[in-house]
Amino acid sequence: MNRIDGRPRRSLLYIPGNNPGMIQNCAIYGSDGVLLDLEDSISVTEKDAARKLVKHALKTLDFGSVERVVRINGRDTPFFERDLEEIIPARPDAVRIPKIDSPDDIRAADDIITRLEEENGMERGFVRIHAMLETARAIVNASAIASSSPRILGLTIGGQDLAADLGIKITKEGLEMLYARSAVVLAAKAAGLLAFDTVYTDIDDLEGLREQAAMSVALGFSGKAAVHPSQIAVIHEAFRPEEKDVRKAERIVRGAREAEERGLGVVAVDGRMVDAPVVAQARRTLELARLAGMEVETE
């Protein structure tokens, strides 16, 4: 089961929801998506202003091909419903909901979003959800959360809060989160969803980010959040496929196309049979290669 469209989501850049200068430049930073933040980067006294600014930006600004995700406040806060009430009618591509502990949290959000979509004449299911898992309980419930709504696009791990919940210290290598990261990836992939990795907070240490982003790719994450535009290129570089994998993917996709043209149900590449998930993976590799500026044979 795969409920994901083919958009690239290698990098998602956090933009404070109360910073008009940064919001108006969302289209130029080069990230695949932006996370317009109403939560952690916004103080309690600024919540109203940020919500209004983000709503206005979604309605009026041209974000180009950049995916527009709004990180709202969690269900455990007094801002949760108000955020949804104001943001959903402005038609974001998705909302990122923090502190998702159980399927109940998702269902609660889903009910509100569904009502708002109906009230505003939007197609049902238009707004997707990034479920943000940042407690031990959430990690344990990851699979149940992943399958709790068809609206969920992906699971994302919230590193800072999870570390606090687990009572552990975040290291540069990030090995202390290895199980949690893997659990999120597995739960997401099992449900046909995307998996987003947490941020690397030291914006001066691009080398450290490079190593952690390589680990994100190795573990199977679909993308990684960034806290500064300078991190985007490093993340994209990590997702750049190797030349030999690109050439192999080209052969697989070419084989699939030829099989389809000849009306064959079976695809053989380099003398071996390949099935549909492998073809899909090959297409994704080619898309990543194209995004990385590599020469790619077009279908």
Place this chain on the structure above:
Amino acid sequence: MKIETVKNTIGREVPVLVPGLGEFTPFAGPYARLGGDYTWTPRLFPRKVPAPSTDKVAESLEEAVRRSGLASGMTISFHHHMRNGDSLVCQVLFLLEKMGIRNITLAPSSLGDCHDCVAEMVRKGVVTRLNTSGVRGEVGRAVSGGMFEVPVMIRSHGGRARAIEEGSLHIHVAFLAAPACDRLGNFTGSSGKTACGSMGYAMVDARYADHVIAVTDNLVDYPLAPRISVPQYLVDQVAVVDSIGDPSKIASGAARVTRDPVQLRIAELAFGLIRASGMLKNGCSFQTGGGGPSLAVARYVKEYMKEKAVRGSYCIGGITGYMADMLREGLFTALFDVQSFDAAVTTSMAGNPYHMEVDVSCYANPFNKGCLVNDLDVVVLAALDVDTDFNVDVLTGHDGILRGASGGHSDTAAGAKLSVITIPSMRNGVPSIRERVQTVVTPGETVDAIVTERGIAINPRREDLRKAALDAGLPVKDIRQLKAEIEKITGIPDEVRFSDEIVGLVEYRDGTIIDTIRKVL
């Protein structure tokens, strides 16, 4: 001052005669005088043969001024290598005021924020005319407010060297700040506590001024060694003062690559365009400045050259420590340094024979027998505003007030095979692409591309470049489309209101008048 004007070839109203300044020729295209047929005759001025001397050190700066014969109505010059740390201009002007000298034409190579004293000296009648490359702060406001009776003359660096050599800018006394100087007047900018690097502007003034005073706060034993920037045979007197400037404001260590995401995006696109143009190959020459996205472009160029094992020919212009590093790493054969932008350069110039100090005529004078900019492959330039004809304004701000410098902008844009303007699409919410810039400094004909963070506009004259950029997947947009896109965010700002009164003339590098500056209402 009400002056009769005619339209030049880019449609700007410019005077052909300005009372008190003389006759002028309207701009007729960037290459109109550069076809090889145009001739000019140097104007002759008598110069006094000095008595032989083995010690030129004057008792004081005041005594040096007295012995120079400087009198009311004359022209004095300064160089701006000390940048915002310069204190010599103000010291000399206050001294002239005290000595009762009035009606001076001030002709520095440029003025910066540290020269607000000039406005005061204008009010007091000490300075009545101004020839410069740039003005900022109080002086800019004074000019735009119409404080000068005679329009100020703005020249490019190359144009100033040309004007000095042909005699249309005749300097009676040059006051040249000298960070290290000996008793016979040999001086350099490469050593001393106020070291500022190259002396490129001072060299031309020293050669052509009637009288040259080297002003130093660091008198060294004779002979100054190992480097002499301006030799003793060009210097009449040496004046020793307590300080010629504030070293901390001359250069504050090595300039750093910007972290501003908008500027980085601009730099990334500019580099993409340069790469797409195919000009980054063995033997290429390159110029970029020290601020904004420039250094970031240099970083991309550096990484590219290292990765592809490209060895360039030379870099010119304002030199930064970053360029010095590229030289040291063997990415370029030589640096020609007319002006040093940061402290890291001083060591490089003093210790590396391939880091060469050149005078500003060699750098950019279009009328000599071969200036460096004319052989330049790629130049990356900044701007205050651009317009839909690709004209560039580096002089006037959004409020119409003078706050910039012509510098080497028009010289390098005309000379380089690829001239790229980098500019943020908006500043403080005001769009940077206008229907018509306030003041044309660099004509659109010499501009190949304008790079903003929201896309690249390529001059229709460069269809080849447009195709290369599109093939490289760069976001090329029609300049009007780009302008409209920006205005969707910013709206269209109200026009600044100007009177008809001309307060400044902008001379193109070839001596013709490209535009005028009007009084702001």
